[in-house]
Amino acid sequence: MANDRAYDDLMAFQRETEALAQISGRLGWDQETMMPRGAAEQRGEEMSAIEGVLHARRTDPRIAEWLDRAKPADAVAQAQLRHIRRSYNRMTKVPAALAQEIARVTSVAQGIWAEARAANDVAAFLPTLADVIRLRREEAAALAQGGDLYDALVDDYEPGATAASIGAIFDRMRPRLVALRAAVLASPHQPAALDGSFGADAQLRLTRDLASAFGYDWSRGRLDIAVHPFSSGSGNDVRITTRVAESDPFNCFYSTIHEVGHAAYEQGIDPDYRLTPLGQGVSMGVHESQSRIYENQLGRSRAFTGWLFGQMQERFGAFGISSPEEFYRTVNRVQPGYIRTEADEVQYNLHIMMRFDLERALIKGDLAVQDLEAAWNDRFLADFGVAVDRPSNGMLQDVHWSVGLFGYFPTYALGNVFAGCLLKALKADVPDLDARLAQGDASPATGWLREKLQRHGGLRLPVETITQACGFAPDEGPLLDYLEAKFGEIYRL
Known part of the structure; x- marks a missing residue:
């Protein structure tokens, strides 16, 4: 009975901690959607205060006692204890004052970044960025205890991954991606660009229908506007954001579908896991595989874009694209561009590889903050053949570094790798996939993903999660x- 009581007491304590963490997340959502600009400094203090409470709970000495005495009765209990033990071991290495200072500085830094980005003023952001990097390096040193600092940060987002393992994957990917991009851009068969103006209200009505088509549960979520689209929350409160540009409806539509992938993962987790360590995505790489x-x-497939073409004709009238096939090619158009979130499938991972190398150098100390803009611009020109025209199209475009998410970027590319494996397995298991997508019905795919992957939450380790879903180890x-076949056909290579 003592062992059962230890586990029960630990899980009751953990449930309250998870609930408080959700409140913290809701503060972050509010900051990016509805918070008045003048509240930034106060919000930083609020985030620091709640981080202090969370850190105290996550390092409570009773956790160690409960972990010693608890005897898991099944695989679910074993997984719960594994997550709690991992969190406890990591959190007890980080001083509470440091955790609170990181929360305060990154909360304020987000607003400073947003203003610097709007003004294209790198100098206004650099001192704050230097503070964020200094704090994250301190945290990494505490976690690594003599090991690699960047590995310690990556492990927070992708347990088990290292800079070396990620770098090896990227080294294998880069030659084929570079060769494919060169062939695509040199092809005489270039798709037409989308041209025209598409009203914001009509875009948002269609984007809500797209979210519904991909299974977003509106009774447990909502859609708002943000500078940088994101998904927030888990369980019964999972919110998504998008952005609208009247000249580029694809930005709104595909940002929304992307965030619905994240949200569907959280909404699809077994309800029994809610407000426990298993009640959220197991890693950011697995999360990105869903988005x-x-x-x-799915969303850029020939089948689904055929349905979307009809929807756009209904809502916007004639818009210069004459057929579903031409529309499919336009949706998947490859072109030089600055913005990672707007990058096509061929070039997206190259954007990630660049950020991976730059942030590793920043954390290692090989790249000084004041040299980051020049390093970014030089690398971008070398990798993409285009000179960066302004900081908002360069090093200020992403929110991640302002909020301290060093080690996060490579999980986007890992998510693409995992998604490629999942598609292979999905197509083998669901032979009528394209026929259903052509009707605007993504439920066979989303249902398969929910059953094979999403409902399990954090039950398994990240690579095990993908392996179990696919039936083979990911690579x-x-x-x-997939990329070579798809774009080889579109560009008639």
């Missing part, structure tokens, strides 16, 4: 094969 397969392999091969 990327929703957005790209980059399926993704690269």
Whole structure:
């Protein structure tokens, strides 16, 4: 009975901690959607205060006692204890004052970044960025205890991954991606660009229908506007954001589908896991596998874009694209561009590889903050053949570094790798997939993903999660094969 009581007491304590973490997340959502600009400094203090409470709970000495005495009765209990033990071991290495200072500085830094981005003023952001990097390096040193600092940060987002393992994957991917991009851009068969103006209200009505088509549960979510689209929350409160540009409806539509992939993962987790360590996505790479397969392999497929073409004709009238096939090619158009979130499937991972190398150098100390803009611009010109025209199209475009998410970027590319594997397995298991997508019905795909992956939450380790869903261990091969086949056909290579 003592062992049962230890586990029960630990899980009751953990449930309250998870609930408080959700409140913290809701503060972050509010900050990016509805918070008045003048509240930034106060919000930083609020975030710091709640982080202090969370850190105290996550390092409570009773956790160690409960972990010692608890005897898991099944695989679910074993997984719960594994997550709690991992969190406890990591959190007890980080001083409470440091955790609170990181929360305060990154909360304020987000607003400073947003203003610097709007003004294209790198100098206004650099001192704050230097503070964020200094704090994250301190945290990494506490976690690594003599090991690699960047590995310690990556492990927070993708348990088990290292800079070396990620770098090896990227080294294998890069030659085929670079060769494919060169062939695509040199092809004489270039798709037409989308041209025209598409009203914001009509875009948002259609984007809500797209979210519904991909299974977003509106009774447990909502859609708002943000500078940088994101998904927030878990369980019964999972919110998504998008952005609208009247000249580029694809930005709104595919940002929404992407965030629905994240949200569907959280909404699809077994309800029994709610407000426990298993009640959220197991890693950011696995999370990105959901957003990327929703957005790209499903949302940009020939079948689904055929349905979307009809929807756009109904809502916007004639818009210069004459057929579903031409529309499919336009949706998947490859072109030089600055913005990662707007990048096509061929070039997206190259954007990630660049950020991966730059942030590793920043954390290692090989790249000084004041040299980051020049390093970014030089690398971008070398990798993409285009000179960066302004900071908002360069090093100020992403929110991640302002909020301290060093080690997060590579999980986007890992998510693409995982998505390629999932698509291969999905197509084998659901032979009528394209016929259903052509009707605007993504439920066979989303249902398969929910059953095979989403409902399990954090039950398994990240790579095990993908392996169990696919029936084979993940590697980059399926993704690269998919890209070469898809874009080889579109560009008649």
